[in-house]
Amino acid sequence: MNVGIDAIHFYSSNYFMDLRTLAGVRNVDPDKYTVGIGQEKMAIPPPDEDIITMAASAAHPLIERDGKDNIELLLFATESGIDQSKAGGIFVHGLLDLPARCRVVELKEACYSGTAALQLACSAVARNPKTRALVIAADVARYELASPGEPTQGCGAVAMLVTANPRILAIDPEVGLFTSDVMDFWRPNYRDQAVVDGKYSTRVYLQALQDCWKQYCEESGRGFSDIHRFCYHLPFTRIAEKAHERLARASGVTVTPEQIAQQVGISLDYNKIMGNSYAASLYVGLCCLLDNEMEDLSAKRIGLFSYGSGCVAEYFSGVVQSGYRDRLLTDSHHVLLENRTELTYRQYEDIYNLAFPTDGGGHTFSRYRTGGYRLAGVKDHKRLYEAVL
Numbered sequence: 001m002n003v004g005i006d007a008i009h010f011y012s013s014n015y016f017m018d019l020r021t022l023a024g025v026r027n028v029d030p031d032k033y034t035v036g037i038g039q040e041k042m043a044i045p046p047p048d049e050d051i052i053t054m055a056a057s058a059a060h061p062l063i064e065r066d067g068k069d070n071i072e073l074l075l076f077a078t079e080s081g082i083d084q085s086k087a088g089g090i091f092v093h094g095l096l097d098l099p100a101r102c103r104v105v106e107l108k109e110a111c112y113s114g115t116a117a118l119q120l121a122c123s124a125v126a127r128n129p130k131t132r133a134l135v136i137a138a139d140v141a142r143y144e145l146a147s148p149g150e151p152t153q154g155c156g157a158v159a160m161l162v163t164a165n166p167r168i169l170a171i172d173p174e175v176g177l178f179t180s181d182v183m184d185f186w187r188p189n190y191r192d193q194a195v196v197d198g199k200y201s202t203r204v205y206l207q208a209l210q211d212c213w214k215q216y217c218e219e220s221g222r223g224f225s226d227i228h229r230f231c232y233h234l235p236f237t238r239i240a241e242k243a244h245e246r247l248a249r250a251s252g253v254t255v256t257p258e259q260i261a262q263q264v265g266i267s268l269d270y271n272k273i274m275g276n277s278y279a280a281s282l283y284v285g286l287c288c289l290l291d292n293e294m295e296d297l298s299a300k301r302i303g304l305f306s307y308g309s310g311c312v313a314e315y316f317s318g319v320v321q322s323g324y325r326d327r328l329l330t331d332s333h334h335v336l337l338e339n340r341t342e343l344t345y346r347q348y349e350d351i352y353n354l355a356f357p358t359d360g361g362g363h364t365f366s367r368y369r370t371g372g373y374r375l376a377g378v379k380d381h382k383r384l385y386e387a388v389l
């Protein structure tokens, strides 16, 4: 019996800033952003949107189409948690009106947690194939103003239904795993922005890839030529091209820029205009590949590399199922990304500097363009969400 992704959909903010605008203000050559790190735009969440509203907006179309019966597990992966105690997934469970017979927990390990959630969901469904699991990864990537990480900011949420006999991607059981206690990127509880040793983080990412890939090949007996398309965790898209060169070299293969474009390039386009969405980022790339690859990928194997700073990494793969295109929500992704509102630098900085109320009083938030759910306000230290479908 196969287990894997039966449905997938992502949501990101309706607002973005063009990185050429940022380059102008920071007095940086725009090519550094667009070519050097491979990013064009960054998605910016308005004050009435957070990981919960984005997560619910990502999952809503799946629940609408495929129903909520037998969803007995909701795993919510994030490093932008809104509460030290309560799992963010419970708010989403409420907003989506999911069955009470459901386990809900939040998972954290930087950008890796989405993959931990997906693999745990596969195990749970394999144990009881009559049930389904809802995996959601949602994050807001936030760095200090004028820091090297600033142009890699972004936000987004991905929702996946994990089932037996999945209709999109059957996940292979063989994996390569890597954990090492490193301080390349972290966010102490008292900080809103990550602390990052950027260049070091990039080196650790590439080293972890090499280790995971070697193990994956040994365990699966597969090699470079067995993988048809490659998806990488995307803190910024240029890293995927470097990672792919590294992976090919480790396999004794030389790849031309044209081959990199063919094997990896199609997965990058959404992230280029959204920025990093941490735990969701790899799966936004997967959506981009499935939505936009002209070739029929049925029966083809896709390799996926997941990296979370700190760090945990995993190489795994999946086989695309025939008829997968009928299950995709490509139009929804395209409509969202094509209809966003551009922010000026001043508007971006104003939103960035808004402090979340912590006085326990009642506050209502101005209404911006959001998905199907918004954060209406806060009162008595409780976030108040509303559906605006």
Ligand code: HMG
Binding pocket: 029, 031, 032, 033, 035, 036, 037, 079, 109, 110, 111, 112, 148, 149, 150, 152, 184, 185, 196, 197, 198, 199, 201, 202, 205, 233, 234, 235, 236, 239, 276, 278, 307, 308, 309
């Ligand atoms: P930086 O230090 O400002 O950039 O920040 P740089 O000076 O290294 O330049 C970047 C690239 O642009 C270089 O290319 C330059 O040559 C090129 P490279 O040498 O790397 O090939 N460049 C130009 N290209 C064309 N025209 C120009 C030009 N100028 C320069 N005029 C850095 C880069 C990635 C370090 C920064 O953005 C950063 O700190 N980002 C945040 C951390 C990050 O994304 N790390 C990635 C790995 S860790 C990870 O993926 C986990 C993460 O997602 C978090 C999690 O797990 O939760 C981040």
